[in-house]
Amino acid sequence: MNILITGGAGFIGSHVADRLLAQGHFVVCADNLSLGKIANIAHHKNNPRFRFIKLDAADLKQLRAVFKRYRFGCVFHLAANSDIQAGAKYLDVDFKNTLLTTFTTLRCMKEFGVKQLVFASSSAVYGELDKPLKEETGPLFPISYYGAAKLASEGFISAFCENCGIKAWIIRFPNVVGERTTHGVILDFINRLKKNPKELLILGDGSQKKPYLYVQDLVEAILFVWKKAQGKVNCLNAGVSSASRVSTIARIVVEEMGLKKVKFKYTGGDRGWVGDVPRFSYSLSKIHSLGWKASRTSDEAVRLAARACIAGGDCSRVGG
Amino acid sequence: MNILITGGAGFIGSHVADRLLAQGHFVVCADNLSLGKIANIAHHKNNPRFRFIKLDAADLKQLRAVFKRYRFGCVFHLAANSDIQAGAKYLDVDFKNTLLTTFTTLRCMKEFGVKQLVFASSSAVYGELDKPLKEETGPLFPISYYGAAKLASEGFISAFCENCGIKAWIIRFPNVVGERTTHGVILDFINRLKKNPKELLILGDGSQKKPYLYVQDLVEAILFVWKKAQGKVNCLNAGVSSASRVSTIARIVVEEMGLKKVKFKYTGGDRGWVGDVPRFSYSLSKIHSLGWKASRTSDEAVRLAARACIAGGDCSRVGG
Numbered sequence: 001m002n003i004l005i006t007g008g009a010g011f012i013g014s015h016v017a018d019r020l021l022a023q024g025h026f027v028v029c030a031d032n033l034s035l036g037k038i039a040n041i042a043h044h045k046n047n048p049r050f051r052f053i054k055l056d057a058a059d060l061k062q063l064r065a066v067f068k069r070y071r072f073g074c075v076f077h078l079a080a081n082s083d084i085q086a087g088a089k090y091l092d093v094d095f096k097n098t099l100l101t102t103f104t105t106l107r108c109m110k111e112f113g114v115k116q117l118v119f120a121s122s123s124a125v126y127g128e129l130d131k132p133l134k135e136e137t138g139p140l141f142p143i144s145y146y147g148a149a150k151l152a153s154e155g156f157i158s159a160f161c162e163n164c165g166i167k168a169w170i171i172r173f174p175n176v177v178g179e180r181t182t183h184g185v186i187l188d189f190i191n192r193l194k195k196n197p198k199e200l201l202i203l204g205d206g207s208q209k210k211p212y213l214y215v216q217d218l219v220e221a222i223l224f225v226w227k228k229a230q231g232k233v234n235c236l237n238a239g240v241s242s243a244s245r246v247s248t249i250a251r252i253v254v255e256e257m258g259l260k261k262v263k264f265k266y267t268g269g270d271r272g273w274v275g276d277v278p279r280f281s282y283s284l285s286k287i288h289s290l291g292w293k294a295s296r297t298s299d300e301a302v303r304l305a306a307r308a309c310i311a312g313g314d315c316s317r318v319g320g
Numbered sequence: 321m322n323i324l325i326t327g328g329a330g331f332i333g334s335h336v337a338d339r340l341l342a343q344g345h346f347v348v349c350a351d352n353l354s355l356g357k358i359a360n361i362a363h364h365k366n367n368p369r370f371r372f373i374k375l376d377a378a379d380l381k382q383l384r385a386v387f388k389r390y391r392f393g394c395v396f397h398l399a400a401n402s403d404i405q406a407g408a409k410y411l412d413v414d415f416k417n418t419l420l421t422t423f424t425t426l427r428c429m430k431e432f433g434v435k436q437l438v439f440a441s442s443s444a445v446y447g448e449l450d451k452p453l454k455e456e457t458g459p460l461f462p463i464s465y466y467g468a469a470k471l472a473s474e475g476f477i478s479a480f481c482e483n484c485g486i487k488a489w490i491i492r493f494p495n496v497v498g499e500r501t502t503h504g505v506i507l508d509f510i511n512r513l514k515k516n517p518k519e520l521l522i523l524g525d526g527s528q529k530k531p532y533l534y535v536q537d538l539v540e541a542i543l544f545v546w547k548k549a550q551g552k553v554n555c556l557n558a559g560v561s562s563a564s565r566v567s568t569i570a571r572i573v574v575e576e577m578g579l580k581k582v583k584f585k586y587t588g589g590d591r592g593w594v595g596d597v598p599r600f601s602y603s604l605s606k607i608h609s610l611g612w613k614a615s616r617t618s619d620e621a622v623r624l625a626a627r628a629c630i631a632g633g634d635c636s637r638v639g640g
Contacts, residue, residue, distance in 0.1 A: 088483060091427055099472070107411055127478060138458025140471075141478035141553050148479040151460075152419070152472030158447060158461035159468035163408060233461050 002026045004072045006057045006105060007079035009036030011180045012120065012173075015219045016076055017041060021050060023223075028070055030063070032056045034097070035082060040180050057101040060108070067108040074116035076222075077105050083183050084124070084146040091145070098149035099156075106160045115165060117157060118226050121172045123237070123282055125151040134283040135172070135235045154235075161233050169226050174239040174282060177305035178215030179312065185246065186305050189253040199263045200254070206247035206266050211282060213240045214301035217294040224292045236287045240294040244302050252299065256306040322346045324392045326377045326425060327399035329356030331500045332440065332493075335539045336396055337361060341370060343543075348390055350383070352376045354417070355402060355502050377421040380428070387428040394436035396542075397425050403503050404444070404466040411465070418469035419476075426480040435485060437477060438546050441492045443557070443602055445471040454603040455492070455555045474555075481553050489546050494559040494602060497625035498535030499632065505566065506625050509573040519583045520574070526567035526586050531602060533560045534621035537614040544612045556607045560614040564622050572619065576626040 003020055007013040008029025013036065020027050021044060028051045029041055044050040051070075055062040057079040081087050081097040102119070109117060124147030125140050126133045142148045157168050177186055192200055213221075221238040229236065244252075247264065254262045284293075296304065323340055327333040328349025333356065340347050341364060348371045349361055364370040371390075375382040377399040401407050401417040422439070429437060444467030445460055446453045462468045477488050497506055512520055533541075541558040549556065564572075567584065574582045616624065 091430070095423055095476075103415055110411070125475075136459045138460060139456045139555060140458060140460055140475065141555070142475050143479060143482040145476070145479045145483070148472075148475035151475035152468075155445075155460065155462050155468035155471035155475075156415075156465070159463060159465045162463040163465070235459060235461070 001073035002028070002070050003074050003076060004028045004030060004066065004070070005076045005078060006030050006101060007036060007077075009033060009038060009041050009052065010078060011035070011040070011082070011182050012176060012215060012218065013076070013078040014040035014180055015178075015215050016078065016222065017044065017050070019219050019223060021047060025049070027051070028053060028066065028072075030055050030057060030066060031079070035182050037180075058096050058104055060104050063104050063108050064111070067112040067114070072112070072114045074118065075105060075109060075114055076118045077102060078120045080120065080149070081146065084144050087145040087149075094145040094149040098146065099152045102153035103156055106156055106166075109166060110160060110164045116167055118169045118222060119153065119157055119171065121154055121170045121235075122147060122150045123172050123174050123239070125154065125172065132281045132283045133237065135237055135286055158233050168233050169229060170233065170235040171222055171225055172235070172237045173218060174211045174213050176215050176218050177212045177301050179305070179308040181215070181305060181309065185249055186253060186302060187309060189250055190257065190306070190309055193253065193257055193259060193262065197257075197259050197262065199265055200250055202246055202250055202264055202266050204246060204266065204270065205268050206250070206264070207245065207270070209243045209245045211240045211243040212298045212301045212305070213238065213294060214296045214304055217296055217301070221287065221292050221294070225287065225290065228290050236290070237282055237284055238287055239282050239284050240296070240298050240301065241284060242298040244298040248299060249302050252303050253306045256303065256310055321393035322348070322390050323394050323396060324348045324350060324386065324390070325396045325398060326350050326421060327356060327397075329353060329358060329361050329372065330398060331355070331360070331402070331502050332496060332535060332538065333396070333398040334360035334500055335498075335535050336398065336542065337364065337370075339539050339543060340396075341367060345369070347371070348373060348386065348392075350375050350377060350386060351399070357500075360500050378416050378424055380424050383424050383428050384431070387432040387434070392432070392434045394438065395425060395429060395434060396438045397422060398440045400440065400469070401466065404464050407465040407469075414465040414469040418466065419472045422473035423476055426476055426486075429486060430480060430484045436487055438489045438542060439473065439477055439491065441474055441490045441555075442467060442470045443492050443494045443559070445474065445492065452601045452603045453557065455557055455606055478553050488553050489549060490553065490555040491542055491545055492555070492557045493533070493538060495530050495532045496535050496538050497532045497621050499625075499628040501535070501625060501629065505569055506573060506622060507629060509570055510577065510626070510629055513573065513577055513579060513582065517579050517582065519585055520570055522566055522570055522584055522586050524566060524586065525588050525590060526570070526584070527565065527590070529563045529565045531560045531563040532618045532621045532625070533558065533614060534616045534624055537616055537621070541607065541612050541614070545607065545610065548610050556610070557602055557604055558607055559602050559604050560616070560618050560621065561604060562618040564618040568619060569622050572623050573626045576623065576630055
């Protein structure tokens, strides 16, 4: 099948490309390279079933040209601003890079009759709720612009499914870690420790506890759900049952860097930043009963990610 | 208080203006006059506490100028494409007129420190759910682009509330009828009967049953909720407990027009059009326990609306 991956040179998108190519599909990666990197997909350069196109998926004209050229059977829409904190600074980043890219993708799908969409949604759509987060849980009042843009995307996807006969797989991601990550707490810690190996500044009081899913597990979940769930709008939480405390993440990073006697300094408060959700109870019963479970625990995922990032050495360009 | 009403020359917006002016506020109505009409607000022309400004609320530059000029204490954001069927035809109508106007309004509120937002949301955010529609009900998978744009707006409002200290009143409207309405089943029937008083075409099988709220009741609900609910994001369904069958609406319109022996012809099927929700069970327990109830039944609202529209005579420009 011909498949378009928007955000295909990004952290998760490039892993999806790896797996879809391994399955024998023809894969077009579209990416504006704002967070994505050529290095993430460079190993497919000579694969005749692979194309890379630099474009802004929010630009209807550019995207339309790609849809016109290839007859896609499915779109994996992963293009988004994945940096929640950046979105809080520049108001239109999430609107344009996360929501408008979705709308433009849907318009092209309608125009060119593409009937399958796999969408990277997020646990951030739930906002800060004091109950187990099941797929049917409401109300949905996200507290970050990122979460708002993902919720807005879900809404338009649902309407396009109803009106244009599209089938969608909306997968709500938790925090995802692993090779090629571009930001997040693990990278922040590594960068801070590179600057000062004696002391580590930790946002909040260290008690924030979240599930971290290993990127390879996530990609497995995505492809599993795409194959298995056969409704019109299939919405599933993907994640891992365990969770990692921020202070544990700090300890793992210190260990993997081979450092000793690092002093942890906490900024205090129950959250890292405005819009941060300190902890949540993410229900995985739907995806588990469909037959998928993460193979690494959250702490294992953090360790694998820290190790990959330290080995890769490509953590310098992201600030802490 | 200085209050901005976006969509202030529209069906509901102009009624909100009437009431806010009666309460002694200084009211600025902004409207692009695509659905709104000068006639709806002409009676305030000589009121020194009233201003009308023709502008497109999706245009940041235009809207910013209005925020700069007046020190608003509150914004009633009612600008939207209220014509669900038109939205299905022209894909960017709901995105621009309903969602982008919300985002632009929120940006201006942040920039100029306006801390109160009353938002016209819709029962359409619920999509087609087979359970009682409470404010906390999920999942939210709207089936119309209109519902998608309203849900998307809610998401961004919620994020701005968290990040900018804004307080919001999100009121989910059902079908609203009354003086100055621009479209909908009552107008459609009147227009069809004007063309052919012998026969009336009814979309669907006539069994679709929905609650119709009288516009004066809705405006009362909006102002009541704005005053009473004091959370950060206050989300409430507004509506009426009773409902009207499409065939009953047809009968009321025929009666109010003084016609006899009209033959009803049904197109068949359980809904009027793709994206139409044939019936739903809308929970009003939250707004009822806050202390507000509609004073007219759904059938009474339909009759009042039909009468006003027939008397007003301004029903010709909207097709059936």
